[in-house]
Amino acid sequence: MEADLIKILIIDDKQENLDMISGFFDTEKYYVRSLSKYEDVIRIVGEIEFDLILLDVRMPVDGFTVCNQIKMAGKNRQTPVIFMIEKTDLENIRKAFNIGGRDVIAKPFEIEELVSKVSIHSLLNIHFKRINELMDAKNKIYSIISHDLRTPFNTLIGFSDLLIENLRESGQFENAKYAEIIHKISVKNLELLDNLLVYARNLDSESEYTMSKLNVNKLLTETIQIVQPSAELKNISLSQTFGPSAEIMGVHDLLATMLRNILTNAIKYTPIDGKVEISTYVSNNFVDIKISDTGIGMDNEMVNTIFNEDKSSRKGTSGETGTGYGLMLSKEIADKHDGSISVSSIPDKGSIFTIKLPLHK
Amino acid sequence: MNNSIIIPWQEKYETGVDRIDFEHKIFLELLNSFKFAIDRTTNKHELTRLIIEIEKYAEFHFISEENFMQRIHYPELKDHRIEHFELLEKFNIAKNSNCNFDDFYSFLKEWFIQHTFEEDIKIKKYLIMNNIDITDSFYQIKI
Numbered sequence: 226m227e228a229d230l231i232k233i234l235i236i237d238d239k240q241e242n243l244d245m246i247s248g249f250f251d252t253e254k255y256y257v258r259s260l261s262k263y264e265d266v267i268r269i270v271g272e273i274e275f276d277l278i279l280l281d282v283r284m285p286v287d288g289f290t291v292c293n294q295i296k297m298a299g300k301n302r303q304t305p306v307i308f309m310i311e312k313t314d315l316e317n318i319r320k321a322f323n324i325g326g327r328d329v330i331a332k333p334f335e336i337e338e339l340v341s342k343v344s345i346h347s348l349l350n351i352h353f354k355r356i357n358e359l360m361d362a363k364n365k366i367y368s369i370i371s372h373d374l375r376t377p378f379n380t381l382i383g384f385s386d387l388l389i390e391n392l393r394e395s396g397q398f399e400n401a402k403y404a405e406i407i408h409k410i411s412v413k414n415l416e417l418l419d420n421l422l423v424y425a426r427n428l429d430s431e432s433e434y435t436m437s438k439l440n441v442n443k444l445l446t447e448t449i450q451i452v453q454p455s456a457e458l459k460n461i462s463l464s465q466t467f468g469p470s471a472e473i474m475g476v477h478d479l480l481a482t483m484l485r486n487i488l489t490n491a492i493k494y495t496p497i498d499g500k501v502e503i504s505t506y507v508s509n510n511f512v513d514i515k516i517s518d519t520g521i522g523m524d525n526e527m528v529n530t531i532f533n534e535d536k537s538s539r540k541g542t543s544g545e546t547g548t549g550y551g552l553m554l555s556k557e558i559a560d561k562h563d564g565s566i567s568v569s570s571i572p573d574k575g576s577i578f579t580i581k582l583p584l585h586k
Numbered sequence: 587m588n589n590s591i592i593i594p595w596q597e598k599y600e601t602g603v604d605r606i607d608f609e610h611k612i613f614l615e616l617l618n619s620f621k622f623a624i625d626r627t628t629n630k631h632e633l634t635r636l637i638i639e640i641e642k643y644a645e646f647h648f649i650s651e652e653n654f655m656q657r658i659h660y661p662e663l664k665d666h667r668i669e670h671f672e673l674l675e676k677f678n679i680a681k682n683s684n685c686n687f688d689d690f691y692s693f694l695k696e697w698f699i700q701h702t703f704e705e706d707i708k709i710k711k712y713l714i715m716n717n718i719d720i721t722d723s724f725y726q727i728k729i
Contacts, residue, residue, distance in 0.1 A: 242675070245683050283671055311671040313648045333641055333678035 230256040231347045232273065236266055236291060237281040237309070246279065249340050263291065270295045277347035278306045279330070279339075282317050289324060303354075305346045309334075363425075371422055378418070381411040409545070416489070417550070423482045424554045438585055439480065441471045441505055441512050448484040449503065452492060459497045459543060468506035472585045475562050480582075483558040483566075486551040487516050487578050493541035494576070495520035510584050511564075517577040523570040531568060532556040592618040593695060599702050602710045603720060606654065609647045610702055616640050617694055624687050633687050640694065641677065648674075655709070658718055662708065669705055673697055 233255055237243050243259035250257050258273070260266045263286045270278075278295065282288035288308055295301050305327035310317050312331040321329050327346050330339050385408035392401035449463055456463050491501045499519040506513050521542060523531065531552055538549035559566040563583050570576035593614055600607050620636045627633070648670040655663045680693045713720065 239675070241679055245679055283668075311674045312645050313652070313667075313670055313674065315649075332674055333681055336682050 230254065231277070231344075231351070232256045232275045233258070233277045233279065233343060233347060234266075234269070234273075234275045235259045235279045236284075236288075237261060238284040239281075242281065246339070249336055250343075266291060267294055267298065270301045271298045272300070274300045275304050276350050277327075277343055278304055279309060279343065280306050281309045282314070282321065283311070289320065292324070292326070303350070305350050307342060307346060367422065367425060370418060375415070375418055375422075378411055378415040382408060382415065385411060413545075420482065420486070420550050420554055423479060424550065424557070436474045436476055439473055439475050439477060441473060441514065441582070442467045444477070444480060445484060445503060445505065445514065448481055448488060451485060452488045455489070456492050456501065459492065459495070459499070461492055461495055461497070461499050461501055464500065464502050466502065466504040468504070468512075471505065471507050471512035473512060473562070473582045474585045475582070479558045479561065483555040483580070484514070486555045487566075487580070490551060491516050491518040491520065491576070491578070493545045494518065494522075496542045507584065510586075511581050512584055514580040514582070515577060516580075517575060519575045522572040522574050522576055523568075524572050528568055528570050532566070592621060593699075598707075600710075601702075601706050602713060603654065606651060606706065606709070609650060610706070613640075613643060613647060613698060616643055617691070617698060620694070621691050624691055637681060637690065641681070644674070644677070651706070658709075658713070658720065660709065660712060662712075666705060669701065673701060 231254060233250065235243055235246050235257065237246070237259075238261050240261055243261060247257045247259045258269060258275075260269060263284075278292075278301065280288045280292060284291070292306050292308075295304075295306070307328045307330055308317075308321040308326045309330050309332060310321060312333070318329050318331065328342050330342060385404050388404040389401050389408060392398070392404055445465070445467070449465065453463065488501070488503070495501060495518045501516065501518045504515045504517075506515075532555075533553065538551075556566050559580060559582070565581045566578065567581075568576060568578050595611055595614060599610060601610075616636075616639060620633075620640060623633060623636055652663065652667055652670070654660075655666060660666070676693070676697065680690050685693070712718070
């Protein structure tokens with residue numbers, strides 16, 4: 226049996242029906258198994274996984290019972306079943322659909338109708354199975370990335386940090402520079418990995434993230450703590466002006482990623498000794514989070530494309546590199562929360578990012 | 587020539603139920619039209635459409651007949667329905683198994699005579715034996 230043949234099983238108690246129907250299928254494309262005895266059916270469906278089953282209803286053991294037995298055997302639990310029923314057997318035609326038959330071929334049929342239905346439903350099933358396999362493979366890759374690939378970065382970052390310190394203390398400034406490069410690249414790659422993981426999961430099933438009630442000021446405070454060290458490196462002050470406590474419904478990890486991305490950007494594009502201001506205020510049914518910087522700003526063209534997928538990243542004021550995914554991802558996260566994200570900017574003066582999120586009622 | 591012989595309606599086909607006899611007559615007319623067409627043309631498309639015409643009428647007539655049987659509580663309804671299913675299944679094989687139109691006609695002719703004469707006629711016996719008056723339970727077509 227060749228692997229790329231479409232495997233179909235035809236079940237009918239009348240041999241002349243089996244002979245006729247199996248003759249409709251091109252053997253270059255189909256592997257056809259025709260069975261007339263109940264015992265043979267039960268044995269074969271336990272051995273071979275078919276892409277489609279054509280099942281006659283009016284048999285000594287009726288087709289619906291046979292169908293149940295097939296599904297219970299396990300191997301063909303997902304295999305679509307098309308029932309063959311006489312046109313005037315209205316009750317069974319209705320029943321066939323009600324018990325989950327994929328389709329019905331009413332006898333007398335047209336050959337083209339039968340062949341076409343078999344072809345469509347078997348191919349749909351094959352593609353469905355293929356998609357599931359790909360999803361499984363993808364999930365495996367995600368888990369490898371998030372566990373095995375991610376963890377070593379923390380070691381790299383930690384030890385390179387220690388190395389920089391030690392080298393500086395012992396006056397080896399040239400070598401400390403090399404260690405700094407290792408450190409920077411490690412931080413950047415970890416950031417990229419994290420963003421890609423969040424992005425990929427975000428595209429995935431909605432159920433992976435659950436919404437919960439979140440306090441915006443608290444979320445911001447958490448995020449500011451994370452980016453504080455990189456601001457200190459450039460002697461950038463992070464000032465906070467929080468309005469009244471605001472609560473929203475959201476996915477904690479996604480919103481934290483979004484805020485971290487915007488804050489990291491603000492620091493990245495602000496020169497040494499600059500300022501980044503974070504403020505919140507509540508208006509109507511929304512909470513606004515404003516992050517403004519005294520950075521290098523952007524021209525109009527850049528403002529217009531900043532959230533696009535296909536733009537490239539530009540270097541920060543201390544040569545920091547990026548991936549270009551951060552803002553695109555942030556916009557998707559804001560959209561997912563029925564919010565928005567906007568930017569205004571003046572070259573060489575700075576940028577203001579405003580995130581608007583609906584308040585929890 | 588044998589070709590031109592049509593099947594005439596015969597008294598022995600009569601079930602005594604006007605409505606059913608009426609439908610059987612139409613069925614016979616359809617068979618004769620099919621035969622008439624076979625002798626006149628070899629146009630496959632035209633002959634295939636006539637087969638579909640017969641098929642649709644058979645479908646209608648079977649349900650019609652089963653509805654009537656249900657109304658008079660005909661005890662053999664279940665078996666009779668199976669006969670109908672079997673006939674449709676045979677029709678299916680004949681239609682889709684590369685047989686030529688003449689063979690298909692012969693098959694239908696036998697099917698009609700056998701089924702009407704042997705099965706449908708049982709209805710007549712049932713009505714007589716049980717002294718069932720169908721005037722109240724069934725609208726009699728008057729054409």
